[in-house]
Amino acid sequence: MAAALSPPLIRSAALAAVVAALLALPLMGVRLVDSSSGLSLAGRPDLVAWAAGGVFCGRLLIDLFRRWIADFSIRLPLPPPPPDWTRFAVGWGLALFALVLPFLPFADRNLVDKATMVLIYIMLGWGLNIVVGLAGLLDLGFVAFYAVGAYSYALLSLTFGLSFWVCLPLAGLFAAVFGIALGFPVLRLRGDYLAIVTLGFGEIIRIVLQNWQDLTGGPIGISGIERPSLFGLSFKAVPPEGQTSFAEFFGLDYSADHRVIFLYFLILILALATNLFTLRIRRLPVGRAWEALREDEIACRSLGINPTTIKLSAFALGAMFAGFAGSFFATRQGFISPESFTFIESAMILAIVVLGGMGSQIGIVLAALLLVGLPEWFRDLQMYRMLAFGAAMVLIMLWKPSGLLSSRAPTIRLGGRA
Amino acid sequence: MLRVEGLYSGYGRIEALHGIDIDVREGEIVALIGANGAGKTTLLMTICGNPRASAGRVTLAGEDITGLPTHLIARRGLAHSPEGRRIFPRMSVLENLRMGASIADPRHFKDDLDRVLGLFPRLGERLDQRGGTLSGGEQQMLAIGRALMSRPRLLLLDEPSLGLAPLVVRQIFEIIATINREQGVTVLLVEQNAFHALSLAHRAHVMVTGRIALSGSGAELLNNPEIRAHYLDGGAGGGAVSTS
Ligand SMILES: Nc1ncnc2c1ncn2[C@@H]1O[C@H](COP(=O)(O)OP(=O)(O)OP(=O)(O)O)[C@@H](O)[C@H]1O
Numbered sequence A: 001m002a003a004a005l006s007p008p009l010i011r012s013a014a015l016a017a018v019v020a021a022l023l024a025l026p027l028m029g030v031r032l033v034d035s036s037s038g039l040s041l042a043g044r045p046d047l048v049a050w051a052a053g054g055v056f057c058g059r060l061l062i063d064l065f066r067r068w069i070a071d072f073s074i075r076l077p078l079p080p081p082p083p084d085w086t087r088f089a090v091g092w093g094l095a096l097f098a099l100v101l102p103f104l105p106f107a108d109r110n111l112v113d114k115a116t117m118v119l120i121y122i123m124l125g126w127g128l129n130i131v132v133g134l135a136g137l138l139d140l141g142f143v144a145f146y147a148v149g150a151y152s153y154a155l156l157s158l159t160f161g162l163s164f165w166v167c168l169p170l171a172g173l174f175a176a177v178f179g180i181a182l183g184f185p186v187l188r189l190r191g192d193y194l195a196i197v198t199l200g201f202g203e204i205i206r207i208v209l210q211n212w213q214d215l216t217g218g219p220i221g222i223s224g225i226e227r228p229s230l231f232g233l234s235f236k237a238v239p240p241e242g243q244t245s246f247a248e249f250f251g252l253d254y255s256a257d258h259r260v261i262f263l264y265f266l267i268l269i270l271a272l273a274t275n276l277f278t279l280r281i282r283r284l285p286v287g288r289a290w291e292a293l294r295e296d297e298i299a300c301r302s303l304g305i306n307p308t309t310i311k312l313s314a315f316a317l318g319a320m321f322a323g324f325a326g327s328f329f330a331t332r333q334g335f336i337s338p339e340s341f342t343f344i345e346s347a348m349i350l351a352i353v354v355l356g357g358m359g360s361q362i363g364i365v366l367a368a369l370l371l372v373g374l375p376e377w378f379r380d381l382q383m384y385r386m387l388a389f390g391a392a393m394v395l396i397m398l399w400k401p402s403g404l405l406s407s408r409a410p411t412i413r414l415g416g417r418a
Numbered sequence B: 001m002l003r004v005e006g007l008y009s010g011y012g013r014i015e016a017l018h019g020i021d022i023d024v025r026e027g028e029i030v031a032l033i034g035a036n037g038a039g040k041t042t043l044l045m046t047i048c049g050n051p052r053a054s055a056g057r058v059t060l061a062g063e064d065i066t067g068l069p070t071h072l073i074a075r076r077g078l079a080h081s082p083e084g085r086r087i088f089p090r091m092s093v094l095e096n097l098r099m100g101a102s103i104a105d106p107r108h109f110k111d112d113l114d115r116v117l118g119l120f121p122r123l124g125e126r127l128d129q130r131g132g133t134l135s136g137g138e139q140q141m142l143a144i145g146r147a148l149m150s151r152p153r154l155l156l157l158d159e160p161s162l163g164l165a166p167l168v169v170r171q172i173f174e175i176i177a178t179i180n181r182e183q184g185v186t187v188l189l190v191e192q193n194a195f196h197a198l199s200l201a202h203r204a205h206v207m208v209t210g211r212i213a214l215s216g217s218g219a220e221l222l223n224n225p226e227i228r229a230h231y232l233d234g235g236a237g238g239g240a241v242s243t244s
């Protein structure tokens, strides 16, 4: 670290500061003042100086940080990938913790509610991971399938009076069909082009939802969506005619917390099912073919693999899980509108997958906690929340450019499970 | 086994093959040599259906496979180890081999694996290593091993000796001979290393700018003065072999 402040570092920091000053000059450097002779412009050189100085120091710090990391990694041999049992232990540890969370002394209703939110994103992350992490198809419109799931449940339940448990598989199915519908036209696209088309697809779905007033209620959305029940046990204070309430059945006093905890377990089970499915399918030929396709499509073809079916299956299955998550979202909120399904959601889910390490299931949990959980808890920061969010993303990219957990466990070992 | 008749192909407007006729009989090793850019890789790729042939016919064991998509051609028993190896770098050696067996009956997997690891013991020591971290020679062994996992009848090899040390090149060629002799796999071999390829091959073709310029048995071509001058003895290569 002694020779760290070398001239090139200072030069690059100074250059960044000059650029910042040039940008800050029109943006922050002048302001309108109301004087006796009418409006006039006043300079604010102090703000410009602050901006330039801040950028100078920041740039310097980042460079030093980078060097320090580089020094570090040159001196240390590459750490071996963690043995299987640590993955195993961490995975089960997290799952157990999630199971007992609502019963821990510090778990109030608010915390369980936020944990439910985080779990939705974990589930969406695991779904998108099939498409982006495993199959390597960059999808920027994933929220479309989430929306299809939510609206499918809301409409099926309101129009035909079907229960959540009947609608759930149907919503997944509809979303999967939309996944295939998106998959077909983009089969030949890859990389940037694929990203642009999927982005467009996401927007098309949202705009259709916004404008098809008769069906979707347009921008007003759909309200009064049926809340879920546990094998016919309602969570309402006064159960509808002919139904028993959960509290009555178990001889408990009615509490609104019951439903919150029930919803938490519902999404926990859905998310865990997504995870187990992915872990299992990775070891099957289809799952392995997804990963192989991400690595080299030409090699896959020459090994007799049909890229069309493999890609479509990734789109369909990823979309199906988003559809499940969507119907859960609808039943939890009781109200949905196109506003919940904007591009920013797609970007968030993608950020979770990428920062989690593209393909790592536990990495996605960590990234979701970091990107969804922390900002929820730091709502007190108010306007600085998004700044903290951005800073967290930049720091992760600097510190771990390939994501939080980027090592990959082989899907087959000799003598092990195939 | 494989017959190519009057094959034309190319990339968009650029035509790279101008009417190729070759045929590979069952149990043979046929070598294809030629300068850089002669169209050898294009010929193998066109046989595999990508790019599509613009004219001509390819038949595999009597069945017309021209115009079939690549994966269906592979399922008819034609394995292709493409130029540049194209192993799956982030996947382990064992996973790479398992991918090679995608179209085979899963019950054969263990036997096929033992057979391939018998040919390439080096791979057996590295089953859990990532493909991308193998040495060049090991990667080439993996590419050939992966192609063999589907129990092909015909194996197309594109420059298996590319970038390898002389000792490893000799090993690879010995293994190709073994595969052919003991397992009865027919081989169509594209090579820059003309000496080894011609010594090994039963028959060989010389390609010059999209055409077959010369054909004969391996031994004949090895002793042909023109070939010696251009492709052996450190000759300059180039397109100098006359098409006549
Ligand atoms: N994807 C492509 N697009 C356009 N032209 C191509 C493409 N691939 C190859 N070509 C052209 O086709 C011709 C034949 O190339 P090919 O790769 O078949 O040669 P080769 O005999 O395999 O050469 P080498 O020994 O260097 O591998 C060359 O002129 C090359 O520039």
Ligand SMILES: [Mg+2]
Pocket (backbone or CB within 6 Å): B040, B041, B042, B083
């Ligand atoms: Mg070539």
